[in-house]
Amino acid sequence: MNVEQARFNMIEQQIRPWDVLDPGVLELLHVVHREDFVPEALKAQAFVDTELPLTATRRMLAPKVEARLLQELKLQRHEKVLEIGAATGHLAALLAHQAQRVVAVEADAGLAAQAAANLRRAGVANASVLNQDGAAGVAAEQPFDAILLSGSVAAVPQALLDQLKVGGRLAAIVGAEPVMRAVLVTRTGASDFATRELFDTVAGRLPGFAEAPAFSF
Numbered sequence: 660m661n662v663e664q665a666r667f668n669m670i671e672q673q674i675r676p677w678d679v680l681d682p683g684v685l686e687l688l689h690v691v692h693r694e695d696f697v698p699e700a701l702k703a704q705a706f707v708d709t710e711l712p713l714t715a716t717r718r719m720l721a722p723k724v725e726a727r728l729l730q731e732l733k734l735q736r737h738e739k740v741l742e743i744g745a746a747t748g749h750l751a752a753l754l755a756h757q758a759q760r761v762v763a764v765e766a767d768a769g770l771a772a773q774a775a776a777n778l779r780r781a782g783v784a785n786a787s788v789l790n791q792d793g794a795a796g797v798a799a800e801q802p803f804d805a806i807l808l809s810g811s812v813a814a815v816p817q818a819l820l821d822q823l824k825v826g827g828r829l830a831a832i833v834g835a836e837p838v839m840r841a842v843l844v845t846r847t848g849a850s851d852f853a854t855r856e857l858f859d860t861v862a863g864r865l866p867g868f869a870e871a872p873a874f875s876f
Contacts, residue, residue: 660703662694669693669706669722677723677858681730687756688726696749696777710863717767718863719746720809724841725753728807728830731843731857734758738804741822743793744865748774750809751786761786762800764793766866792867796822803827810865811839820844820852832862835870 670688679685694705697719701711710718720728729750734740734757745751745763747770755761755778763786765771771790778786789797794816796806801822808815808831815831823829823846832841841857 744809745774748777755786811862
């Protein structure tokens with residue numbers, strides 16, 4: 660496989676047509692090599708337009724979904740980011756290139772170890788991986804400028820929203836199959852939040868989140 664041609668095709672045929680037009684994000688997809696964060700057995704599928712199975716219950720988000728969520732967060736170099744569902748560390752690496760610091764949480768111990776190792780190999784020094792459930796966030800590190808849920812949930816827990824700074828953004832995929840929607844929630848005040856719907860998609864569930872709604876949009 661011609662890896663660079665496959666990367667080019669992924670960006671031009673999958674990601675750009677999905678309204679990912681931010682030149683910084685598109686350039687970053689050339690810099691952070693997705694194939695380095697894909698398990699060896701799946702490397703031939705690294706650039707395919709689909710989620711990749713990592714465990715019996717966990718999947719890596721499709722490339723275009725990762726890129727679109729990253730674009731919507733509009734990260735700045737001074738910002739601190741919380742990622743819930745680090746998986747193998749690919750999105751944490753992308754986030755780390757745009758932000759000052761990334762705290763990535765992964766409930767699966769095996770995936771957490773993979774993510775930490777992958778980030779080290781990629782030379783990403785400003786991202787750390789915690790092996791713990793993510794629904795409660797990381798209170799010791801709050802407040803965050805941005806929070807990204809790298810998988811789907813039935814609803815966003817208020818505990819996560821409360822860990823945002825005023826002006827902070829949270830991106831998540833919310834709902835249940837077959838209807839899920841990516842949303843961007845911005846904290847506009849001490850107890851005020853504004854929600855913008857981004858796009859329809861379907862993504863694997865993050866573990867540890869309640870199926871009953873904890874926060875309604």
